[in-house]
Amino acid sequence: MLLSPILYSQQSATITYNFYSNGAPAGTPPLILEASADLSVYTNAAGETFYLDYTSSKTYQTTTLKNGEVITDEESFSTYNVPELHNDTMTILGYLCKKASVVIRSNHIDIWYTTQTDFKGTPSISIGPALGLVLKIIRNGNFEIRAENIELSTKMITLPYSLGNIIELPYYRYLVTAQNYTTVNIFQNEKINYGDKPVNLLTNSPDITYRFSEGTVILRKVKLPENMGAHSVIAELTERSAGDAYDRTGSLFIIPDITKDTSLTFIDAFINGIKALPLYEAKNNKDYRGFTLTDKYTPPIELMRFITPFGIGHYNSQVQVYGVTWEDSLTYKQDITNLLPAIEGEVWFGVFIGCYDKGGHEVSLRLKYYPDDIPQEVQSVPKAFIQPLMFTTNIMEASSQEYSTIFETDTLTVDVNIPEGIKELTLRYISTGHGGWGGGDEFNKKMNYIFADGKLVYSFIPWRDDCGMYRKYNPASGNFPNGMSSSDFSRSGWCPGSTSVPVDIPLSLMPGRHTISVYIPLGKPEGTSFSAWNVSAVLIGKY
Numbered sequence: 001m002l003l004s005p006i007l008y009s010q011q012s013a014t015i016t017y018n019f020y021s022n023g024a025p026a027g028t029p030p031l032i033l034e035a036s037a038d039l040s041v042y043t044n045a046a047g048e049t050f051y052l053d054y055t056s057s058k059t060y061q062t063t064t065l066k067n068g069e070v071i072t073d074e075e076s077f078s079t080y081n082v083p084e085l086h087n088d089t090m091t092i093l094g095y096l097c098k099k100a101s102v103v104i105r106s107n108h109i110d111i112w113y114t115t116q117t118d119f120k121g122t123p124s125i126s127i128g129p130a131l132g133l134v135l136k137i138i139r140n141g142n143f144e145i146r147a148e149n150i151e152l153s154t155k156m157i158t159l160p161y162s163l164g165n166i167i168e169l170p171y172y173r174y175l176v177t178a179q180n181y182t183t184v185n186i187f188q189n190e191k192i193n194y195g196d197k198p199v200n201l202l203t204n205s206p207d208i209t210y211r212f213s214e215g216t217v218i219l220r221k222v223k224l225p226e227n228m229g230a231h232s233v234i235a236e237l238t239e240r241s242a243g244d245a246y247d248r249t250g251s252l253f254i255i256p257d258i259t260k261d262t263s264l265t266f267i268d269a270f271i272n273g274i275k276a277l278p279l280y281e282a283k284n285n286k287d288y289r290g291f292t293l294t295d296k297y298t299p300p301i302e303l304m305r306f307i308t309p310f311g312i313g314h315y316n317s318q319v320q321v322y323g324v325t326w327e328d329s330l331t332y333k334q335d336i337t338n339l340l341p342a343i344e345g346e347v348w349f350g351v352f353i354g355c356y357d358k359g360g361h362e363v364s365l366r367l368k369y370y371p372d373d374i375p376q377e378v379q380s381v382p383k384a385f386i387q388p389l390m391f392t393t394n395i396m397e398a399s400s401q402e403y404s405t406i407f408e409t410d411t412l413t414v415d416v417n418i419p420e421g422i423k424e425l426t427l428r429y430i431s432t433g434h435g436g437w438g439g440g441d442e443f444n445k446k447m448n449y450i451f452a453d454g455k456l457v458y459s460f461i462p463w464r465d466d467c468g469m470y471r472k473y474n475p476a477s478g479n480f481p482n483g484m485s486s487s488d489f490s491r492s493g494w495c496p497g498s499t500s501v502p503v504d505i506p507l508s509l510m511p512g513r514h515t516i517s518v519y520i521p522l523g524k525p526e527g528t529s530f531s532a533w534n535v536s537a538v539l540i541g542k543y
Contacts, residue, residue, distance in 0.1 A: 012036040012157055015133075016149040017123045022142050031145070033121050035133065036157045040121030046374065048176065050125045051159055059125045061172065062163050066179050070164025073172040077130045083111055092135040093150055100131060112136035123147075180376070182231075182369040186222050191215070191242060192353045193360025194398060212270045214398040215360070219255075219270065219350045224367070226344045229379035231369040232337045235303055237351070240313035240329040243359015245476040247487070247496035248308045249434065249534060251393050252334075252365065253300040255348035264297040266290060266395070267348065274401045283409040288402050291392045292414040299391040300350070301342055302536035304334040305430045308353060308361060309497035310487055311476030319475040326475045332499045338428065338540055341384040343367070352395035385422050385541035389414045389516055393534040403435075403532040407522040411451075412535070413515060420511045422541035427505040427516070431462045431535045433492030441523045441531035442491055448535075450505060451517040458505045462493030473497035507539075 013035050019028040033042045040052045051060040062072035083100035090097045095114040102109050104126065113122075113131040122134035123145050135147040167175075187209065196215030210219045237252055255265050268276040269290060277290035278297045293299060309330060311319075316326040336343070353361050371377070390412060392404035406412055418425070431448050433441035450458040467488055471477075474487035474496050487496040494500045516537065523531040 011118045012153050012155045013117070013119050014151045014153060014155075015121070015123075015135075015147050017145050017147050020144040020146065026143070031123050033123055034155065034157050035119040035121035037118045037120060039157045039159065040119070041157060042121075042123060046176070052121055052125055052129050053159065054120055057130070059129060060159070060163055061125065061169075062160075063176060064164075065175060070162065071172055071175055072163040072166050073169045074163075074166050075125075075169070080126050080129060083128050083131065090136075093147060095133075095135065097135055100128060102127065107139055108141070110136075110138040112138075180371060180374055182225060182228070184222065184224060184367045184369075185364075186220060186349050186367065187218065187351065187363055187365040189362050189364055190218050190351075191360055191362055192218055192351060192355070193242065193244075193358055194356045195358045210270075212399075213352075213396045213401075216354060216398045217270070217350060217352045217395055218363075219267075219348060221346055221348050223346055224343055225369065227378045227380050228340065228344070228369050229381040230372045230377050231340075232335065232372070233340055233343070234368045234370065235334045235336050236331055236366050236368060237304065237306065238329055238331040238364045239306070239308055239353075240362045241308070241311045241315065241359070241476075242362050243314055244308070244355045244357035244361055245311040245315060246308075246355070246357075247310050247474075247477075248353050248355045248361075249393065249432070250306040250308055250351070250353045251302055251395060251534075251536075252304040252306070253302045253350050253352070253391070253395070254343065255300055255350065256298050256342065256388060257347070258298055266300050266350075269396060269401075274396050274399060280406070280412075282406050284405075286402050286405065288392075288404075288406055290401075291390060291404070291406070292412065293387070293389050293416060299388045300395075300536075301339065301386070301388045301538055302391060302393070302430060303336050303339065303343075304332060305393075305432060305494070305500040305534070305536070306332045307432070307494045307496055307498060307500070308355075309470065309473040309477075312473050312497070314359070315476040321475075321479070324472060327473050330473050330497055334499055338426075338504075339386060339538070341381050342386045344381060350395070352393070354394075354397050356398075383543050385419060385425075385539065385543065387416060387539040388537075389416060389427075389539060390518065390535055390537040393536065403530070404534055405522065405530060405532050407520045407533055408524075411517045411519040413517040415513060415515050416539060417513050418509050418511050418539075418541075421543050422511065423543075425507045425509055425539065425541040427458075427507055428538045428540055429503045429505055429535070430500050430537075431492075431503075431520075431533060432494045432500050433462065433520075434532050434534065435529060436523050436526060436531040437529050439523065439526055440529060441520075441533065443489060444492070444523065446492060446520055446523075446533075449519045451515075451519070452507055452509060453515055454517075457507060458503075460503065462500070463490065464493060464495045464498065465490040467491060467495035467498075470495050470497035 019026040088099035477487035
């Protein structure tokens with residue numbers, strides 16, 4: 001946007017504002033406002049510049065993005081909340097000030113302004129831009145912006161010749177914020193379904209999506225940023241039905257980097273079949289493969305457990321329920337910052353959805369790295385001990401991997417070596433119960449018991465009784481004569497359309513070899529229906 005030359009008043013002033021919280025300095029740098037009768041301008045700590053143009057009664061909020069693009073939001077004074085005027089007065093820096101007040105998003109704001117100067121302005125463009133010169137703002141009685149110095153001058157204040165691209169305020173705010181964090185796109189609108197022929201992993205090439213187990217698993221090697229230690233990391237997985245109408249178990253996982261030539265990972269199962277993984281010796285003699293850590297095998301690290309809703313997106317137009325507006329897709333979000341040392345450099349990412357539908361699901365996955373401070377600082381990721389112990393979700397279900405019914409006869413047990421120098425050791429544990437219809441473990445509370453070296457260290461019941469709040473994501477969910485929908489029913493650690501929140505269990509273990517065990521009282525089969533528990537456990541410790 002190019003502006004026509006305008007002759008602005010030469011009488012101006014520089015006003016210095018300081019910030020206070022509960023009467024004490026707030027630790028925020030001073031704000032400098034350059035003000036004249038026709039125009040005022042200030043720049044905030046983030047580098048955004050704000051203009052108040054009194055000749056046109058407009059404000060301009062502008063910045064230069066890191067890519068060099070100049071963007072601006074233009075607003076009329078009339079778009080801001082109109083303050084209520086009062087009779088109270090106060091003298092500030094020798095100027096008689098009047099009081100006004102306004103409520104912005106439930107915040108009560110008192111404004112002290114003067115009309116005794118030729119120049120005008122406010123240290124916040126949304127607060128009293130048309131009042132005159134604002135010298136004090138008090139928010140909720142405890143946060144203040146105070147003018148503490150005014151220097152008169154004849155400095156000419158002008159708008160820049162170009163304000164770049166004029167865009168709407170929501171998009172402006174998005175662009176300003178998005179440049180402060182890092183987004184890594186891993187999967188983009190990838191199909192997960194049943195019936196696609198498996199693609200064997202023939203290369204180590206990044207940026208290729210491989211499909212396994214009849215198309216129910218996708219896998220991709222991604223180069224992730226390093227030295228992101230001063231960041232929080234959020235995994236965002238978006239899912240939409242492409243034909244499957246049912247709620248399905250989903251898992252976002254990574255394949256650990258194994259340097260030993262003799263070690264196995266789940267990639268060996270994808271290439272050579274589930275029989276390539278070690279057998280867990282169970283009393284019921286079922287063929288459980290790849291469930292636990294062994295001397296030669298490292299299981300996946302589960303980043304997120306999620307359950308798809310009933311047919312979101314695909315069935316929205318086919319099912320109409322009075323009073324309910326369906327969402328088109330669902331985005332699951334999980335904080336995985338405590339696993340950051342395992343997600344640097346080249347990493348294999350996998351997503352599994354256990355479906356038997358040719359249409360299946362569409363998923364997108366991205367990681368977002370949010371800096372702890374602005375501007376971002378390069379900081380190495382502290383060394384950590386991250387050791388996956390268990391992963392019983394049968395992600396090769398379509399290739400005959402056994403369901404996790406192991407608890408009908410056994411406690412699930414794994415041995416692990418704790419290295420020297422580990423502190424703050426925790427067990428990141430995820431557990432969801434499935435199957436059995438009304439009498440099965442999916443719909444009945446079952447205690448999970450976690451043992452270390454034979455001693456009970458933690459027990460809890462994974463349970464969700466808030467499933468009704470996910471109704472708008474479940475268009476194909478069955479509706480019953482009693483008024484409830486299938487997606488409304490409480491379940492063992494999950495709801496259709498939700499993630500399952502990990503439990504962090506503190507452990508006090510000395511260096512050396514230890515045994516970690518999990519026991520869940522599994523429900524008995526009912527005809528052709530049976531119960532199963534999907535559990536994953538990862539040890540995390542700091543050096």
